[in-house]
Amino acid sequence: MPELPEVETTRAGIAPHIQGQTLQRVVVRDARLRWPVPIDLAAKVEGKCLRQVVRRGKYLLFEFDQGAIIGHLGMTGSMRIVAHDEPPAFHDHVDLVFSGATLRYRDPRRFGCILWQDNPVMEHALLASLGPEPLSDEFHMAHLLNVCKGKKQAIKSVIMDAKQVVGVGNIYANEALFMAGIHPHRQAGRISAVRLGKLVESCKQVLSAAIKQGGTTLRDFVDSDGKPGYFKQQLQVYGRAGQACITCDQALTESRIGQRSTVYCKRCQR
DNA sequence: AAATTCTCCTGAAGGC
DNA sequence: TGCCTTCAGGAGAATT
Numbered sequence: 525m526p527e528l529p530e531v532e533t534t535r536a537g538i539a540p541h542i543q544g545q546t547l548q549r550v551v552v553r554d555a556r557l558r559w560p561v562p563i564d565l566a567a568k569v570e571g572k573c574l575r576q577v578v579r580r581g582k583y584l585l586f587e588f589d590q591g592a593i594i595g596h597l598g599m600t601g602s603m604r605i606v607a608h609d610e611p612p613a614f615h616d617h618v619d620l621v622f623s624g625a626t627l628r629y630r631d632p633r634r635f636g637c638i639l640w641q642d643n644p645v646m647e648h649a650l651l652a653s654l655g656p657e658p659l660s661d662e663f664h665m666a667h668l669l670n671v672c673k674g675k676k677q678a679i680k681s682v683i684m685d686a687k688q689v690v691g692v693g694n695i696y697a698n699e700a701l702f703m704a705g706i707h708p709h710r711q712a713g714r715i716s717a718v719r720l721g722k723l724v725e726s727c728k729q730v731l732s733a734a735i736k737q738g739g740t741t742l743r744d745f746v747d748s749d750g751k752p753g754y755f756k757q758q759l760q761v762y763g764r765a766g767q768a769c770i771t772c773d774q775a776l777t778e779s780r781i782g783q784r785s786t787v788y789c790k791r792c793q794r
Numbered sequence: 795a796a797a798t799t800c801t802c803c804t805g806a807a808g809g810c
Numbered sequence: 811t812g813c814c815t816t817c818a819g820g821a822g823a824a825t826t
Contacts, residue, residue, distance in 0.1 A: 633802085
């Protein structure tokens with residue numbers, strides 16, 4: 525399941541193979557993604573030159589001379605570079621055929637999307653109200669403190685809300701809260717500035733460590749070269765409900781916050 | 795307005 | 811072995 529580190533790994537893997545190239549052809553085998561692939565996508569983008577591939581939160585922006593393709597991997601999406609003549613497999617829904625290589629989008633569950641946006645790209649409704657990037661200087665203690673002020677929501681819900689900060693998905697939210705020693709159910713407005721500062725740093729640490737490892741492979745995630753990530757072995761709480769806490773040895777607790785699996789240590793996280 | 799619940803989808807895993 | 815049920819979840823949309 526692609527989270528920010530997986531999306532960044534994908535971006536870094538594919539960009540060098542297609543940047544600066546002309547998009548010759550768009551092949552849509554199945555347009556039924558989260559939103560339908562625009563019927564006029566080919567007409568909009570064919571013949572244009574890809575300037576760069578940018579990541580914003582978990583969105584991948586393919587910025588052309590004019591306009592951009594907005595991509596999202598959803599739950600099970602992946603993008604990889606293939607040879608022009610490689611036959612598509614089941615669930616390979618979209619190809620972007622560039623002069624030198626083909627970018628192939630695969631998504632069994634079809635929770636992702638492939639959209640078009642004319643300039644300026646960031647004015648698209650999906651991007652316009654996103655919070656700061658978690659690894660940027662814009663994401664700091666004062667920001668999180670301001671965001672949490674007066675909120676009764678569970679802190680885990682807040683850091684997973686893309687309007688407050690992008691890219692902190694379920695796995696890493698669990699891990700960051702453990703690292704910061706904060707109980708995931710704790711009301712956001714009732715956490716001290718010092719502890720929120722610690723949470724900010726934990727988010728940054730967990731995400732950057734995962735990027736270095738090439739992302740977390742759960743089930744079937746593979747990067748743009750088809751290789752898995754190696755962060756899974758470093759997960760402290762996610763997927764470890766009932767097992768011993770790394771710190772205090774007590775069995776980890778599992779609950780649900782907003783339909784998401786939440787794992788934490790009752791003793792270490794307050 | 796803020797918070798919670800619903801929704802899309804398919805493959806893996808578990809139960810019998 | 812095989813069929814059935816349950817679960818996982820990103821994040822916008824709908825609802826409370």
